Amino acid sequence: MAEEKVLTDKQIRTARYAKAMGHPVRMYVLDLLSNQSCCYSGDLSDELPIAKSTLSQHLKELKDAGLIQGEIEAPRVKYCINKENWQEAQHLFREFLKI
């Protein structure tokens, strides 16, 4: 028998994205990356008043949530939006918020 699912996959995935968006620094990064194609983490590090290790942690969370992706361009790292998942997030939030 299939289990009674109370929480839908949609709710779980939307919550996952929302959680990743749930910090001002990560909102800043997503705002930037959704408005321009890419950025280097050095650019972020210069702007944001946090330790580079902390920034790296936030970027990792965004990567783990699937919202961004990093590409090594030695010795730097170029970050971009993960378009596929960003689109999914747009769909999920549009449905959820009915906008």
Next chain:
Amino acid sequence: MAEEKVLTDKQIRTARYAKAMGHPVRMYVLDLLSNQSCCYSGDLSDELPIAKSTLSQHLKELKDAGLIQGEIEAPRVKYCINKENWQEAQHLFREFLKI
């Protein structure tokens, strides 16, 4: 001199709402309340596989974030969407996600 603000108020407020949405149980509640006018926490407690004290905590977080509001209808409590803030969240996310 005005301080250099790196993080905008919009980013901070959007992150605040996102954080509140960042748990499956809270997404479930918001999903329900944005689709119907109100509900009693007993209805939620019956559906969701969590302790009632845990549910109460989640409801409090949604209240603290401003997304819902509770009204005592003794001996029960009726919860509704906080329409004003829900609208603000809709605007913020629409702008952020460009949808």
Next chain:
DNA sequence: ATATTTGTTCGTAATTTTACGAACAAATAC
């Protein structure tokens, strides 16, 4: 080869989140 640049990982600490059951408060039911 050595130094510099860039960013991650490690180790650590403080705080927050998530969860539960027990205790409690307030109203209704008997």
Next chain:
DNA sequence: GTATTTGTTCGTAAAATTACGAACAAATAT
């Protein structure tokens, strides 16, 4: 009155989050 229903608050514990500096790795520059 006492019992029941409903939901919050309290106490507690485990896990996750946020933050920092130091150490490290990898490539480039000198």
